[in-house]
Amino acid sequence: MEIKFVxxxxxxxxxxxxxxxYATNGNIFGYMWYLDHIAKDWDALVEGDYESVFPLVWRLGRISGKELHQPALIRELGIYSIHVLSKPRVERFLAAIPEQYQHISIYLNEQNPIPDGSRFKVEKQTNYQLFLNRAYEEITDGYSRPLMEKLQLAEDxxxxxxxxxxxxxxxGFYKKYRPRRQQSEEVFHGMQRVMYNALHxxxxxxxSVLDTDANPLAVNFFLYSHGKVISFMPVVSPEGKAVGALPHLFNGLVRQHAGRPVILDFNVSxxxxxxxxxxAxxxxxxxxxxxKRRFIWF
Structure with a gap:
């Protein structure tokens, strides 16, 4: 098993x-076009003749040197492989991360098992997925009462x-209604590049959800990848929240895809x-x- 830095x-x-x-754990975040549009700088670890790949997204640290980080709009990356990702294989990849990266803070994808006794600090994250390979009526049997009330508000x-x-x-809707701390020009332009490439x-x-005067109340963009339909950037206005606009939007997605062999990925952490x-x-x-940084005081 040869792993090389590329x-x-x-x-x-x-x-x-x-x-x-073709990876057993592929997702849209790992494609080169997605990485190039969202991750400003990245290199990789590659096993053999691209049997497994591990993107290393980096930036210059605030103090010194390069650090691996998780950019906005990429929930998870980690190792993608046509092989079963056992703990020993994951450990080999993690051990192969070059020493030049003095600080590491990244999210591994859902099929990257963490090796026992890892040298890394590990924090469990939670995403939510809803299987849509059932009749719409069967799926809605699992809806909560508060959700049903919000959907009734939207219908009324x-x-x-x-x-x-x-x-x-x-x-533009995102920029208007998302909290300022979640915004940057890089994210603003990156999300547009992803959407246009996905459409292409x-x-x-x-x-999107409109009121009776055709004013937008909630918007989202959904991405298809590896048997999933992924919620990319859901946003709702205060007026839309009051009438259940975002649940109405997601329910429309569920109704449209019910009975198909796909998973609705809420794409959260x-x-x-x-x-x-x-x-879900x-x-x-x-x-x-x-x-791995070391500080020396004189």
């Missing part, structure tokens, strides 16, 4: 994307679902009451951290 500029694009595409308000909003309009590939679609109300199941993954 700079971004030397990566074989076709082989990389093929590995992510005459809210309308549409898929006609353009990526820049969705990003036929891997995504916009969804912590407790999410709306996902729970929809009957927890799907754990892990954050790992390691600080």
């Amino acid at each position: 700079p971004r500029g030397e990566i074989d694009k076709v082989k990389w994307n093929s590995c992510v595409h 308000a005459g809210l309308v679902l549409t898929s006609s909003m353009k990526p820049e309009q969705i990003a 590939r036929g891997w995504g679609f916009a969804s 912590g407790n999410n009451q709306m996902a729970i109300d929809f009957g 199941k927890t799907n754990p993954f892990f954050k790992i951290q390691l600080n």
Whole structure:
């Protein structure tokens, strides 16, 4: 099992994307086009002839040296492989991370088991997923009472679902209603690049909820990848929250995809009451951290 460090500029694009595409744990975050649009700087660890790949997203640390970090709009990365990802294989990859990265704080994907006795500080994260391979009526049997009440509010308000909003309009809505701390110009432009690329590939679609005067109350963009439909950037206005606009949007997605062999991925990393109300199941993954910096006082 040979693992080598490969700079971004030397990566074989076709082989990389093929590995992510056919990996037993592939997801949209691992494709080169997604990484290039969201992660400013990244290199990789590669096993053999691209049997397994591990993107290493880095930035210059505030004090000194390079550090591995988790960029916004990428929930998880880690190792992608056409092999079964055993703890020994994961350990080999983690041990192969170059010493040049003095600080590590990254999220491994859901099928990267953490080796026993790892040198990393490990924190369990929680995502939520809802299996849609059932009749819509059967899925809604798992809805909570508060969710049903919100959906009734939306119906009484005459809210309308549409898929006609353009990526820049969705990003503008995001910028207007998301907390300032979650915004940056890099995120604002990155999300638009992802949406346009997904539309170009036929891997995504916009969804929004309008009031009776055609004013948007909630927006989202959904990405298709590896048997999942992934919630990319859900946003709701205060007016929309009052009438259940965002639950109405997600319920429209459920109704549209019910009976298909796909999973609705809520794409979160912590407790999410709306996902729970929809009957989604927890799907754990892990954050790992390691600080190798040494401070010398004179």
